[in-house]
Amino acid sequence: MSAASPPTGDDLVRVLATLANPHRLRIVAALARERAYVSRLARQLGISRALLQVHLRKLAAAGLVTARLELSEDGKAMNYYEVEPFVLTLTPEIIATAAETLTGHDSAEQPGAER
Amino acid sequence: MSAASPPTGDDLVRVLATLANPHRLRIVAALARERAYVSRLARQLGISRALLQVHLRKLAAAGLVTARLELSEDGKAMNYYEVEPFVLTLTPEIIATAAETLTGHDSAEQPGAER
DNA sequence: GACACCTGCTAACTTCTGTTGGCATGTGCA
DNA sequence: TGCACATGCCAACAGAAGTTAGCAGGTGTC
Numbered sequence: 001m002s003a004a005s006p007p008t009g010d011d012l013v014r015v016l017a018t019l020a021n022p023h024r025l026r027i028v029a030a031l032a033r034e035r036a037y038v039s040r041l042a043r044q045l046g047i048s049r050a051l052l053q054v055h056l057r058k059l060a061a062a063g064l065v066t067a068r069l070e071l072s073e074d075g076k077a078m079n080y081y082e083v084e085p086f087v088l089t090l091t092p093e094i095i096a097t098a099a100e101t102l103t104g105h106d107s108a109e110q111p112g113a114e115r
Numbered sequence: 116m117s118a119a120s121p122p123t124g125d126d127l128v129r130v131l132a133t134l135a136n137p138h139r140l141r142i143v144a145a146l147a148r149e150r151a152y153v154s155r156l157a158r159q160l161g162i163s164r165a166l167l168q169v170h171l172r173k174l175a176a177a178g179l180v181t182a183r184l185e186l187s188e189d190g191k192a193m194n195y196y197e198v199e200p201f202v203l204t205l206t207p208e209i210i211a212t213a214a215e216t217l218t219g220h221d222s223a224e225q226p227g228a229e230r
Numbered sequence: 231g232a233c234a235c236c237t238g239c240t241a242a243c244t245t246c247t248g249t250t251g252g253c254a255t256g257t258g259c260a
Numbered sequence: 261t262g263c264a265c266a267t268g269c270c271a272a273c274a275g276a277a278g279t280t281a282g283c284a285g286g287t288g289t290c
Contacts, residue, residue, distance in 0.1 A: 025217065086205070093147060102137050
């Protein structure tokens with residue numbers, strides 16, 4: 001994800017909804033400093049693994065983080081996560097453009113319809 | 116709001132949560148083109164006034180739009196809304212900075228605590 | 231007075247999201 | 261074998277968010 005390209009409306013909503021959560025913000029912040037595996041991250045952030053998993057899944061679904069399964073020296077499976085570098089800029093104009101590509105709920109937008 | 120300044124974590128969450136909604140995206144988009152009063156906007160977007168009010172309130176609470184009460188020529192009270200120009204840029208690094216100012220749920224962040 | 235337009239509020243329902251706790255699986259080591 | 265660490269999944273609850281429908285108040289015009 002490079003996001004220099006204009007995001008589609010639906011993508012935008014997904015990314016914003018994903019980021020609009022304190023836990024997930026902290027997760028991204030932590031991973032921005034250094035990648036980590038699930039259990040470690042959970043301890044670091046002071047939240048349960050189950051909860052962390054849910055949030056990581058959402059972040060991954062939005063393309064903001066990626067998982068990489070690795071084996072530690074002693075043979076344990078560790079699931080490392082890392083942030084996907086992204087740049088997202090929001091302004092009313094950018095939103096106006098993105099909004100045109102929103103799916104679902106048609107109507108409106110036909111020139112000369114209302115009022 | 117100019118947002119060239121680094122947003123606090125809580126503000127960030129509020130703004131993102133506000134923007135993470137198709138209706139509100141469309142509202143911002145519509146207002147970015149031209150300001151409008153509630154009833155007109157509702158017709159334009161094809162949603163109920165009650166629903167629009169709720170969303171407008173949230174947008175206003177996040178500082179993304181502002182209301183201005185005016186009297187039309189024929190003496191009717193019209194509540195005009197317009198977008199507040201803003202520029203918000205998001206990257207993992209910016210999020211990492213903002214996350215430090217998140218209130219609530221302390222713990223973690225003490226160096227040398229975990230693992 | 232009836233109608234058309236504007237405004238706002240609230241109660242109630244439905245749907246989505248966050249969160250917890252438990253269960254199951256695997257590895258390595260004393 | 262039992263403990264410590266890693267992984268994952270799922271059911272269930274609680275709370276937040278979205279949505280609708282209805283009520284009430286205002287102005288101006290036919």
